[in-house]
Amino acid sequence: MVRAQDTDDLFDAAVIGGGVIGCAIARRLTLEGWRTVLIEKAADILDGASKGNSAILHTGFDAPEGSVEQACIVEGYAEYRAIHERLNLPLDEAGALVIAWTDAEAASLPALIAQARTNGVTDVSPPLTPAQVLALEPNLNPSLRSAFRVPRESLIDPWSAPLAYILQAVENGAVLLRGTEVTGGAFDGSEWRLETTSGVVRARVAINCAGNWGDVVDERLFGARDFTLRPRKGQFVVYDKPASRLARHILLPVPNKITKGVVVCRTVFGNLLVGPTAEDQDDREAATLVPETLEALKRRGAEILPALAREEVTAIYAGLRPATEFKDYRIKAHEGRNAVTVGGIRSTGLSSALGTAAHVWRLCAGLLDRAALPDPLWPRVPNLAEALPRGWQAPDNGGILCHCERVTRAEVEAALSGPVPAGSLAGLKRRTRVTMGRCQGNWCAATLAQVTRGRLPCPMAEAVE
Structure with a gap:
């Protein structure tokens, strides 16, 4: 494993945080010809917010109109579809149903459909009758009121994708430092000297994408923070593989202002999951599983798919999403400091990662004069999806x-x-x-x-x- 003291290089960019966003940014900068180092405090990548999510590639149909989040999701979705085969990444084009379970939710569907079309997701269906929905998903509870279909919502592997991003970066010259925490830093007008638990890392540009610690890293580097993170815990229940037969689509609730709500969907690994919850907390590391909450999730899953009550649970897990007091992403270029902060990337980070990386690249492209790699290497990660050769x-x-x-x-x-x-x-x-x-x-x-x-x-x- 490479350590900070093993290299005295002056990097073009130091990316702080080895979640899906950091891995995607390191990849983008490397492909653009920047000598890049990715610094992760844990023993491995994806050990923070990125380790627990729903594994959905979102179209951005319900993202806030005109937001940075919506733009990054659209660009990230398109790039994933363009490159996934070259990196040997799966794509299960399941499609999604946004299901209304009450009359009030059914009344809100036309506005959601209009929002989707404004966001460029023009292939969503009009509202469907209960009979039409049950023809698509016969195992659903027949008490549903209405739904609409989002054909391009898809399922992917949440771990192989960021692994492929950092692997491509490393194979094209990037350096990965794990077990290395950034404890401080200073910019002298031309370069950053980042203090870490493994020694000093020098870089011309610093990019903070430290997930649930993003505001703390901002304060360590700039002496101030523009947002405060209060992690949002999401608990999940995973059912054994036979349960996957119960759902063809990604089954989405009508979202509210706080959360996208509890999802029921298959996974590319052949299971079926129910979750997440949305529980704000102060602890930035512990995603404690709560038996009563998990039981409530199971009950909700069985309300949506009644046959799920007879299926076996394989696993339970929880993740922490980097929620802030703001709804949109907190992406900021620090004028005169050769630095960018990438914060508040909540539940859509897996979908937006490649687009967020492109957005960050555009913010800092003018800081250095480098040429993109003319013929980069394209490694292929091992496949973990059930539908492809194992x-x-x-x-x-x-x-x-x-x-x-x-x-x-x-x-x-x-x-x-x-x-x-x-x-x-x-x-x-x-x-x-x-x-x-x-x-x-x-x-x-x-x-x-x-x-x-x-x-x-x-x-x-x-x-x-």
Whole structure:
């Protein structure tokens, strides 16, 4: 693993935060010819806000009209569709149904449809009758009032996408520093000297996309903050693979001013999830699971899909979204300081990441004179989606190590090596799906501990997920 003290380079850009936004920005800057370093305080990428989400590629149909968020989602959606095959990333074009369960919600659908069309999502359907909706989704509770369809809402792999972004950056010359926290910094008019727990990192431009710590990093670098983060916790319930047959579309509620609401949808891994909740809290790190809330989620899922009450739960998890007192993203170029802050990227970060990266690139492109890479490398990440060929189907796979998710020894070995090897057990899970199945690692943990011995900073016996 590269450490700050291993390099005395003057980078063109230092990107602070290894979530999906940071990985996408590092990729964009690298492809534009900038010598880039990504600094992440955790042992691996995606260890903060990006590790828990709904894995939906949104069109931005319900984003605030004219907002930075809406523009970034539209651009990010288009770029993901343009590049996903080159990076071997899945795209499940499930489509979405926005479902009204009350007369008041049904009355709000025409305004939502008009908003979608204003946002450029012109292929949404008109309001559908209950009979039309049930013809599309026969397992829905027939008490629904109405719905409309958003055909281009899709499902993707929430972890392989940012891994592909940082992998492409690294293979084209970027440096990844993990286990490195930015504790301060100063700009002398020409370069930043970032103080970190691993030494000083020098860069001409600093970009803060530190997720749930974005306001704290702003204060460390600039002595002030323009927003305050109060993380919004989202809890999820994941059902075993047989439950995925119950839903063809992404089933969305009518959103409100606070949240998009509880979603029911399949995953590209073959499961079905229900969530998230929306619970504001002060703690920036602990996403505590609450049994009563999870039971309420299960009840809500069964209200939407009654047959779900008979399905087995595989896993429960929670994530923290970087919510601020503002509705829109907080993206700001700091005049005369060669710096950009990228904050308040809430639930749409996975969808907007590539667009946000392009937006940030345009904000800082004039600071340095660099030429884009003429022929960049395009690495392909391993596929984890059920609908595409998996490692267990290939010859010489070393045998299946995790039978629930059919993860092979060869896949685990590959994830522990290469340009961006797993830096933690959680990172290994996100790269392979190992231990994420119905037994949650009870059967494969001993073998996995042997395979990973001496290859992870924190041994499995000590790892806490």
